[in-house]
Each structure stands twice: as structure tokens, then as C-alpha cells.
Amino acid sequence: MKHKVISPPVRWVFRFLLLLWTFFAIYPLIFSVFQSLKDNEQFFTGKSWELPDLPLLWSNFSYTWEKYHFGSYFINTTIITAGSIVLTLILTSTTAYILARFSFRGSGFLYYIYLAGMTIPSMMIVVPMFFLFNDLHLNNSYSGLILLYSITAFPLGLLVLMGFFKSLPRELEESAVIDGASLYGVFFKVMLPLAMPGLVTISIINLLNFWNEYQYALILMNDALKYTLPVGLAFMQGEMQYRIEFGPLFAGLLISTIPVLIIYIIFQNRINDGIVAGAVK
Structure with a gap:
């Protein structure tokens, strides 16, 4: 079968469109960084679209971290995300x-x-879920949110891992049994390590989803000290009322965005490879 050769002009058009798309994708992040380094005076004097004045207000990040309890929100989100990923994998x-x-x-x-x-x-499922978790005394608790996140992520994880386990030859299990391995030994020592690409893939996907989840966290958590980062950011904006501090608000947005963005950039190839491998298998 002959493959059509794309002419150089067409390739340059595609490259230009990709560069244009990249610019529009990155620009909001760059814009947020610039805004987080300004004071309110620069926003109200018509400089909201200009570069920040010197000196840069890096103190907006420490101010947001301490004044609006973003340190607690960050820890809460980390605990809930890590616990949800572990339970989902199990x-x-x-x-x-x-x-x-x-x-x-x-x-x-x-x-x-x-x-x-x-x-x-x-x-x-929001309304029945709320009453169910309230009857089980799981509202306003890490364990309740961890359990809910794991349940919602279960179908996708099952779909990905089924492809990996079905592709593994049964001779591996038979050899392990002959060597004296129990059913648990076969699973944990033979099959689970071979499915590691799928485990890594669903872990990264779930990390992105759990870290940024807002709806369930808002409904289940009513203690301000247990808010996650997305809920804490919305609470911060509401707490400001009529005295919006734009610099700290953008700083809070970056605090909640940058960690998961870094993880996605590092592991994006694993996400694509794992999903394709699971689907093909």
C-alpha cells in the first residue's frame, strides 16, 4: 500500500496550526503567572493586561498559603488523592x-x-449519594470522599486492566502454581507486576481527576479545615466578598494547578502508551 506524501506547504500549514493551538493552550497559564505577581493597584489602574511592575510580588503566594489556609487545603487534597488512588488500584x-x-x-x-x-x-447520583453517606456517617470525612472517588473511578480502571490481564499467557500462572505459589502469590508476584503499565496509567488519570474534583468535595465537606484545593479556591473568592484581591486569587489558582500540571507533563507518554496498549491487548 502506498502512503501519500504530504507536500511541504501543507506540512507548514499544519505546523503553524499546531503552534497556534499551543499558544492558546499555554497563554492562560502564563497570564495567570503574571497576574499573581501584581497588587490590586495595578488591576484598578488599567494594567491588568500588562506585565507586572517591579518588584514582583512573590509574597502573594505566601500570603495565600497562610491567610487563606491553602497549606491545609493542599494537605487535604494530597491525602484524599493518594488514598483514593490506592483504594482504586486495589x-x-x-x-x-x-x-x-x-x-x-x-x-x-x-x-x-x-x-x-x-x-x-x-x-x-448527587442527591441519593448525599443521603446515603449521611446515613453512613461518612460526610465531612476523608474516608467518605476517598470511597466515593474510588467508586466513580472503578469502571475506567476495570476497562483498562481487563485488557492487560486477558493478554497474559496462562502458562505463567501454571508455572507459578507448579513452583508452589498460592493464588495470592500468583496474583501479587506474577500477574500484578506484568500489569504495571496499566496500573500506572489509571493512577495518573485518576490523580488528575481526583486533584481537580470539585462537585463531590463541595457536597460532602462542610468543615472549612477539610476543604480540598478546588473548594478552597471557591471559598477564598467568596470570603473576599467586595474586596477581591486579584493577585492572591491567581496565586491560589496556580498553587492548585502547577503540581498536577508538572505530573501530567512528566507522565503524559505513559498515559497514552498505557491506554493504547490496554486497548490493543
Whole structure:
């Protein structure tokens, strides 16, 4: 089969369009950095679209961290995100292994029931979820939010890991059993390490989702000291009322954005490779 050769003018057009798209994607972040280094006087004197005056107000970050409790919000978000990722990996890896490697009546139906969870809009379960968690005394707790995040991330993790476990040859399990490994030994020492690309992929995807999640955190958390970063940022804006401090507000936005942006830049290739590998397998 012959492949069509793209002419140089067309390639240059595509490159220009990609550069243009890159500029529009990066510009909001650069704009936020500049805004976070200004005082209110620069905003109200018509300099909101100009470069910040010297000296740069790096103190906006420390001010936001201490005055608006962003240190506590950052710790809360880290704990909830890490706990949710660990619980999601435990639930998805064990379930995907059982459904992929063992045949029993109803396994296929159970698999599609799990995947059907991806089709349910989150807004449909907000009210019943709130009353359920309230009855279970899980409102306003790390464990409640961790459990909820893990449940919502379960279908996608199951879909990705099923592809990895189905592709592994059964001879590996048989050899491990002959060597004296138990069922748990086969899973933890043989199968789980081989599915590591899928585990890394869903971990990074879930990290991005959990870190930036706002709706459930707003509903379940009513203690200001337990807010996550997205909720804390909205609370900060509301607390300012009529005296909006634009510099600290943009600083808070960057505090909540930069960590997850760095992680995504570092691991973006793993995300793409893991999803493609799982789908192909």
C-alpha cells in the first residue's frame, strides 16, 4: 500500500496550526503567572493586561498559603488523592483479574454492569449519594470522599486492566502454581507486576481527576479545615466578598494547578502508551 506524501506547504500549514493551538493552550497559564505577581493597584489602574511592575510580588503566594489556609487545603487534597488512588488500584486490579482469568456464571453480565457505571451522569447520583453517606456517617470525612472517588473511578480502571490481564499467557500462572505459589502469590508476584503499565496509567488519570474534583468535595465537606484545593479556591473568592484581591486569587489558582500540571507533563507518554496498549491487548 502506498502512503501519500504530504507536500511541504501543507506540512507548514499544519505546523503553524499546531503552534497556534499551543499558544492558546499555554497563554492562560502564563497570564495567570503574571497576574499573581501584581497588587490590586495595578488591576484598578488599567494594567491588568500588562506585565507586572517591579518588584514582583512573590509574597502573594505566601500570603495565600497562610491567610487563606491553602497549606491545609493542599494537605487535604494530597491525602484524599493518594488514598483514593490506592483504594482504586486495589479494587480494580483484583476485580479485573478475577473477571479476566476465571470463568463463572454471570461473569460477563457482571462486567457489563460495572462498565454501565460510566454511562451514569454524576448529577443523577448527587442527591441519593448525599443521603446515603449521611446515613453512613461518612460526610465531612476523608474516608467518605476517598470511597466515593474510588467508586466513580472503578469502571475506567476495570476497562483498562481487563485488557492487560486477558493478554497474559496462562502458562505463567501454571508455572507459578507448579513452583508452589498460592493464588495470592500468583496474583501479587506474577500477574500484578506484568500489569504495571496499566496500573500506572489509571493512577495518573485518576490523580488528575481526583486533584481537580470539585462537585463531590463541595457536597460532602462542610468543615472549612477539610476543604480540598478546588473548594478552597471557591471559598477564598467568596470570603473576599467586595474586596477581591486579584493577585492572591491567581496565586491560589496556580498553587492548585502547577503540581498536577508538572505530573501530567512528566507522565503524559505513559498515559497514552498505557491506554493504547490496554486497548490493543
